[in-house]
Amino acid sequence: MSHSPNPHAEPLPTDQELVLKVIPMPADCNANGDIFGGWVMAQVDLAGAVLPARHARGRFATIAVNEFIFKHPVKVGDILSFFSRVQRIGNTSITVQVEVFAERFSSQGEYMKVTEATLTYVAIDKDGKPRAIPKD
Structure with missing residues (x-):
């Protein structure tokens, strides 16, 4: 844990699923070193594709990036945790929210939301045409 409190530190979400971790x-x-x-x-x-894969039960594709916000730079060595939740399931599409939290190398145990995004995926058939998402 860091000796100086991080003013951007916040708890990890409990209402979303951890779907990916990466360093x-x-x-x-980039050219700025971030x-x-x-x-x-x-x-x-x-x-973002992890949760739609469970519902689509077959091929699907990213159809839209509805929103993408970079809140803070990501640094080399950050441990990034990606949390996702389904916002909406339509007839052929699924919209998900993804929030990305960084655990900085220098302040282990503290998390900062660095990115948030909303993406829409569409279920597709073998020809790449939209198809209905199976109902449970």
């Missing part, structure tokens, strides 16, 4: 490496940096936003976006897309 960014130096090769993932983790490249595109790398974070790719990880969010992977994390």
